[in-house]
Amino acid sequence: MPEPVLSVRDLRVTLRDRGHAEIPAVRGVSFDVDEGEVLALVGESGAGKSLTGRAVLGMPPPGARVTGSVRLRGRELIGRPRADVWGRRMAFVPQDALTVLSPVHTIGDQIAAAVRSVAKTSRKEARSRAVTALDRVGIADAARRARAYPHEFSGGMRQRAVIAMAMVNEPEVVIADEPTTALDPAIEAQVLDVLATAREATGAALVLISHDLRIVARNADRVLVMYAGRAVESGPVEPVFRAPRAPYTAGLLASLPPAEVNPADRRLPSIDGTPPSPTDLPRGCAFAPRCPLAGQECDGHEPALTESGESGQLAACHRSKDLPVPATELFSRKAPA
Known part of the structure; x- marks a missing residue:
């Protein structure tokens, strides 16, 4: 290479x-x-x-x-x-x-x-x-x-x-x-x-x-997704966007406005909460307080960026194998305002 x-x-x-x-x-x-x-x-x-x-x-x-x-x-x-x-x-x-x-x-x-x-x-x-x-x-x-x-x-x-x-x-x-x-x-x-x-x-x-x-x-050509000062997912754009392996990436993609918006759906899906301050990072996975999949293991130690998915995708998530398909379903559409 x-x-x-x-x-x-x-x-x-x-x-x-x-x-x-x-x-x-x-x-x-x-x-x-x-x-x-x-x-x-x-x-x-x-x-x-x-x-x-x-x-x-x-x-x-x-x-x-x-x-x-x-x-x-x-x-x-x-x-x-x-x-x-x-x-x-x-x-x-x-x-x-x-x-x-x-x-x-x-x-x-x-x-x-x-x-x-x-x-x-x-x-x-x-x-x-x-x-x-x-x-x-x-x-x-x-x-x-x-x-x-x-x-x-x-x-x-x-x-x-x-x-x-x-x-x-x-x-x-x-x-x-x-x-x-x-x-x-x-x-x-x-x-x-x-x-x-x-x-x-x-x-x-x-x-x-x-x-x-x-x-x-x-x-x-490729994307590196960052959260709280570190990489949480990386890989070629097409597979990462089609099948993200980090819940945070899935949340970002779920928040994109669709090409055609149903008038009844006035609010898009969103990631609850806000990113942590670098002066007060949570113990374990920094995204855990906002993650729908967070479990006990997520509070223990911060996950490393490891191979997950296809075409060289890497993800830093203890639960990357538990994500639904499509992963954006983790972040349900909010009720109309």
Whole structure:
């Protein structure tokens, strides 16, 4: 088997509160991403998805302690300066383009600066590459629009510009953190298509962080489901979505609105309760307080991520073999409001 382009093992991110107590925010996450592959990280808010992505990139919150292993083509990144790989071999697409675009410089100048930060090239050549990058992501009249400022672009165009900036140096891995959250559905689809086209043109692997399972189903090859800072299920998207082996995954899928909604069914199935705080994790399985299948064994120790199901599916659940088919039946539809 060829070596994965990105290999993460036992990644842990520990934060500190104001009283200097340690908070286990990411707890032993492991995954591989092959060349050209799309891996999606999914889960509710607070699951640790974004923090995992930022730790891989070498940009965790101030004061965070990151341990484990992050290897890019076999080269260990933890403990190395971010500048060693930032932009040249790894790139980032944020949720909000305005967090990375300066309001006082033109779009073209900012992309050209990204080029010159990793390559010894003239301003003219860097500018030319910036225009080419904008053209690649579907910005019409790219040479003229490169002279525009961020406030002169729509939200969808700004997100395209950020994708152009991420891809201009042809990185090997791109991490996209909720890249379409602020966009309406029509523009969302266009931006995702642009991201896919740019990724295919460069051959980059993509780690897509998202809470939207429909986006994941359409765009990802594999999925890693996170809860309370750790992975609870992983595998190829199709078998995981068709026959989840972790109750939490089943609950997320059951909560998706159906294509056709019966007017009498005003409330969708949902997972009762809320995710635990990382400062107060339950003993045993973190999902047990919300799980319809939880038993005595679930309170004893936290289950390991082990093979369960088909096609390389892994699940962290003591009761994975007891799930009904379909597993979404665990979460019954609520009575009409």
